[in-house]
Amino acid sequence: MKQLLKGNLRYFKRTNSLFIAAFVLIFSVTPIALYSIANLSHSIHADIVQHSRGSYDLLVRPPEAITTLEEEIGMVPENYIGGGQGGISLNQWKSIKNNIHTEIAAPIASLGYFTGLNTTLGVLPSPKVPSVYEVEYVTSDGVNEYTTDTYRQIFMHSAERGLPLVTQVEMLSYIHPLHALFPLPITYNLLVGIDPEEEEKLTGIDFASIQFGKEAEGIIRKNTAGHEKLKDAQIVPVLQLRDDTISLEAKVSSGELAYSPQEIQKLVEEHGLDEQQLIDFENPGTRKLFERLLRSPVTNEFSHDLSLLGYLQPFNAEAKGLVVMEDGEVEDMDTYSDTTSYASSVNWNSSTKYYKAGPVPYKRTSDGLQVTQVGTEHGVPIYRSLEEKGTTITSDDQTADSLSILTDPVGYYETGKTKERLAASPLGIYQLEPVTYKETDGVMKTLTPTYTPGSFVTAPAEGVTNIESSRLVKGDTPIDAIRVKVADITDYTPSAAQKIEDVANEIRGMGLHVDVIAGSSLQTLDVDVEGLGVVQESWTSLGASGKIVNQWNATTLVLAIMFAIVAFLFLMNRIRLWSGERQQSVQLLKLLGWTSKDIRKLYMKEMNRLLMIVVAVSSVFIITFIYANEVSFRLAVYQVLIVVVLVLLIIGFTCGQVQRLLHNPENTKKGRKVTRSRSLVVRNILYYRKSITATFIQLIIVSSLASFVYLSLNESVMQTNATVLGKYVNAEIGNWNKLLLAATYIMAFITLLENMSRMLQERSQELESLKQIGWKFKDIQRTFLKELSIWTGTSVVCGSVLSGLLFATFYPITGTNALFLLLTSVALFSLIIAQCYILVNYRIRKIMP
Amino acid sequence: MMIQIAEARISYGDSPAILKDVNLTVNKNDWITILGVSGTGKTSLLNIIGGLLRPTAGEVEVEGRNLQALTREEMQEYRRNKIGFVYQDFKLFDQYTVLENVMLPQLPYDSHKKLEKQAIQLLEQVGLSHRLSHLPAELSGGEKQRVAIARALIGCPEILLCDEPTGNLDNESTKTVMRILQELHKGGLTILLITHDNSLASYGNRIVTTGDGTIVELDGE
Structure with missing residues (x-):
């Protein structure tokens, strides 16, 4: 038996070398692929856990404050604060604040546009x-x-x-x-109403000077005491935003x-x-x-x-x-x-007059978002409805309550510099993302709010007062939103997300609308503003981290499935080729009276020898890879696992193949039926369909995956890149997915090459006959290439259609995507035809040197 | 003089020459029967005449043209138009009908209509006009060989090279095939036929035997 084994290994030296090379590839690439997928998931998970929790977790708003647009696109405009109509009472806020799962409940009430001194x-x-x-x-x-x-x-x-x-x-x-x-x-x-204590917990900023009942005294409070007209006016302390x-x-x-x-x-x-x-x-x-x-x-x-x-x-x-x-x-x-008689007069005549503003009326059109101008104020376009409240102190139009509110600037608050944030906290109110405008020469300009009320661009809270004063301006339900930070959680882990959701549900039970802000991120949207042009505005994409995780989970799954399919086909193909080469020997041994058991034993031993060499070489490769690329030793563990699984799989397949040869020897001519077609080329294709089918199917899979996987990867990056968090995650993912994609393409290409080569080898007798009857080289070549191009072309078209359908199921089909699909198909077909050309030429040259 | 082989030598790699210093002259309308045991170079001899094999040394001339001097294209044309091959295993294309198999050698080089007419005539000549649209798998061995003969004649060759054409046939089919070949010979065709069956030698006018690397021509009797 040993001698026969040696003989086999010696006789099939060339094909065995190919076998070893192919299996070393799969034994090395599969653990790297698995490692890539694990790394991809790990990287995304780590980024999400670490970066997707903002300064608070929940945004609580009255249900009537939610616009249809927000519901449709799942985003919150950052300038929402500009038009708060209230809707949440101080009692509701206190109830949320006193919940044991609440760490912070910071209310916010947009009071309108006020002036100072x-x-x-x-x-x-x-x-x-x-x-x-x-x-x-x-x-x-x-x-x-x-x-x-x-x-x-x-x-x-x-x-x-x-x-x-x-x-x-x-x-x-x-x-x-x-x-x-x-x-x-x-x-x-x-001017925005806040609770100084809760706001300080949320932002770390000291708002003590507007604490209700302990307000600091500003110029107005000091100078209006006893003022006849202002004796009933409520003085609202204002801290103004410095810088x-x-x-x-x-x-x-x-x-x-x-x-x-x-x-x-x-x-x-x-x-x-x-x-x-x-x-x-x-x-x-x-x-x-x-x-x-x-x-x-x-x-x-x-x-x-x-x-x-x-x-x-x-x-x-x-x-x-x-x-x-x-x-x-x-x-x-x-x-x-100081050195002259020059002096400034200080005038608070307008401190009793203010404007309540509505929200910016965004409209959704086929081109995106649009905002129309609603009028002008002091010659400046306004983009939200304005309601004038109160009158000036010297006005002739005074009514009983037109001088009821009087703002009193008492000092400043500071927020520090705006930082790039991965996680969004809409209604952060202090640090708004800039709204930008791209000029025709490509220069980006930052839009600024005008000093008149009703500007499209919302300024941050330029002044804050206490929430109790908000009641004076807006009545019993002055609060527009409450920013809630859930207690006892640190990172945005799945259990933390669950806890946040539980608290959200509890608040929803109070009849309030709750958006889970943890895991959201900023996204830039184009807004066509009348009189300005198309501007880029930051919106908060709710649930961005969930979308990123889902998107990448789906993409990773697609990559993994694709790799598994291609690797499986590669493996099966190799074993099929291996057993095909031994078909004659198996039949002969059977004729010589060997028992099936002994024949199986001989070939299983041969396979085991080959696998030992494969495992040894691939282990050396993996260890070198680990050292050369400073990759974690986890890769070695993956390889051990993969080796066990693949060896078992290969032994199982091999056993099955030998068994099949023993009991049902493959007859390439068996099962071939002639279909009566006028075209000889079509007749050939149909006649050899049994040999073609495997390659045909494989080509469909490869061509559908070639464009689909790349497109879906691209789309995943594009979709997740929409948010700041997504951009960060994508940057961290690096090239792992590309490595996996490259490995898959290489394997698919080798499988195709081998199958095509085998198919032409099967037809070498036919080539010989054509030579004998006097066909010219180029005529044989043309006939074979015509035949190959018809069925490979058909399979590429089928694959591309399948790819298009698959892609359209998950993503929107755009002109660029469709063009890419077409180009990929053309490129793949060209590659296949080039490969066929080389193989056909090689085969013909073998018989017609 | 149709074919002139002078001092031809055939060897494969380092092995001893299978044929050495072969000289043979074939005249127009000769029927040469080649006899000899296996491995003595009978097929090699036909292959160097058919242009499928180049002699290691010596020359082969057909109608005054040195085959070694032909380009690949000229050699293909020579095979297509001067030579007809008939093999023991027929070498028919299973996926094509009888008619298509006959037309096949000239299919890329002549009009379909003309070839079809010609192929039908040839199939009538070999008694298979009723089998035009049949597939090889539906024919008997003798019928397959008659299709192979018709295919060999589609290019109107002057030389027919037959490598054991009756080797796989029963007596009845052998007789039919030989009768067809006889008629073709009467029509002016030059035939070189390899066989192990000495009784078939009587159909030809010359007999050549191979052995020990040489060929020997026997007397007509």
Whole structure:
């Protein structure tokens, strides 16, 4: 027996070498593949556990606050806070806060757009001769500029001779006989109600100065005590966001009138005006004179275009006035006025007037999201409905409760710098993702909120007050949302996710809407904003981590199935080839009277010898791979497992094949039926269908997987890349999936090559006959290639259609995907035809050198 | 003079020559029966005439053309148009009908219609006009060989090389095949026929035996 075994190994030296090489490939690639899949899952799982929990877990909102759009796309707009209508009572909040599973329950109530202290802009040099001064305020949304207010005053005399001429009521508090002073614009800023204690737990920011009952006193509270009109007004303490600046530009200009004081006096008299009438800004004569002087020629003109970005802060708690120096520089008025008689007036006339804003009305169209302009305010487009509340203190339209709320800036709070976040916390309110706009030249611009209310871009909470004060503004159910952090969990593990879900369900039982924010991530959406163009806005994709995990689980499963199919076909094919080569010997031994048991024993021994060599070589390969790539020794463990499984599988298959040869010897001609077709090529294909079928099916599988797997991998990356968390996870996954894909393609290609080669070998007799009857080389070649291209082409088409159907089941078919599918099919077919060409030529050359 | 083999030698690798210093002249319309035991180079002799094998040394000329000097293309054309092969195992294509098998040698080189007409005539000639659309698997051994003869004649060859054409046939079929070959010979065809059956030698006009690496021509009697 030993001698026969040696003889077999020697005789089949060439084919045995191929067998060993092929099996070393599968014994090495399979553990690496398994390791890749495990690594892929591990990497995704670790990233999700570590990074997908934000600063809180649950976002609780009243059910009526949820828009259809949110439900449809499963996302929360980040600027939702701009239009809160309330809906949750303080009692409901307290109930959630007192739940033993709640670590933090931070309420939030969007109160609307409020203003703070209004101060002065002084313009130097002060007038020495009759002069005209003008200040124009401009705000910007980052793309367009809008002029909101223009103030003018005319100094008719040289110094010490009366007040300047004005025609605007807003100017009355600012006129000064010696200096050109103007009001700074009244800016409207988002005010949000919070609970200082819970908010501090959530953010680490100290909000003690607005603690209900222990509020700090601001300028307004100190100065309005006993004020007749404000005796019933509720003072709302406001902490303003430090370092948040207002988008503001000022265009300052001045010129000396070409009249002497005497000539002006003459003009005054011509208009029939006395001194008293001159200070009556509504007097028609005064206005007429003002217009006349404004049109008059001027000399010694100067003008400055100034960006006041960074100078003026929301609510202006420090009551800071500004001065435009002669050289165009801007200085704090306090600094300047220390040495002069210059002074800023502090005005809180508008602190009782505010705007309630609705949400941005997003519309979903076939092109994406769209927002239309709803009107203008001070010449600035507005994108949400605005409701004016209260009146100014000096207004003539006052009603009983129009002065009921009075904001009192008491200080500042700071949030630090915005950081890239993997997990999203919508309504974080302090650090909003920038909204960007891409210009035609490709330059990205960051959009800014205008200082008027109703801007598309929502500013962060520019001011915060306590939640109790919110009740004064919004009634008994002022809370728009509660951010809940669940107690006693650290990472976002499956058990943590379950606990979060349990708490969510408990709150849902209170009739509130709950979104699980843990595991969500930011996603950028294109929004077509009327008057602006297409902008990129961050939305919170709810359940992003779940989607990422599911997406990658599905993709990994597809990869694993594909690898298993290809590896199985590879294995089966190899054993089939091995047994095919021994078919004649088995029959002969049987004829010589060997028992089936002995024949089986002989060939199983031969297989065992071959497997021993395979295991040894592949082990060396794996160990080298581990050292060369600094891979974990887990790979070696995988290899041991794979070796056990594959050896058992191979022995089982081999046993089955030998048994089949013994009892049902393969007859290649058996079962071949001639189909009567007009085309000889088609007849050939149908006649050899038994030999072709295995390769045909394999080709269908390979061609369907070739495009499907790549496309689904690509789609997985694209879909998960939509969120920040997904991008991070994808970056961490690295090249493991590509390695697996490459290994699979190599195995599939080798299997195809072997099968094609075997099929042509089977037909070598036919090739010989064609040669004998005088066919030319190129005619034999053409006939075979025609035949091969017909059935390989058919299988590639079938595979591609299957791939398309599979892909369409899981993902949306786009033009790019369809094109890729087509190109992959063409490329694969070309590759196969090239392979056929080489093989056919090789076979023909063997008989026709 | 149809075929001239001069000092031809055939050997495979390092093995001793199977044929050495072979000289043979075949005239037009000769029928040479080649006898000899297995392994004495009978088939090799036919193969060098048929252009399937190049002699290791010596020359083979057919109608004055040196076969060794032919290019691959010329050799294929020579095989297709000058030579007809008939084998013991028929070498028919199982997937094609009788008619298609006969047409096959010329199929890429001539019009389908013309070939079909020609093939039908040849099949009538060998008595198989009723079997045109049958498959080889549906024919007897004798019928298969008659199809093989018809196929060998489709290119209107001048030389027919038959390698034991009756080796697999019963007596009746052998007689039929030999009668057909006889008629073809009468029609002017040159035939070289290998056989182990000495009785078939009487059909030819010359007998050649192979052995010890040489060939010997026997007297006509």
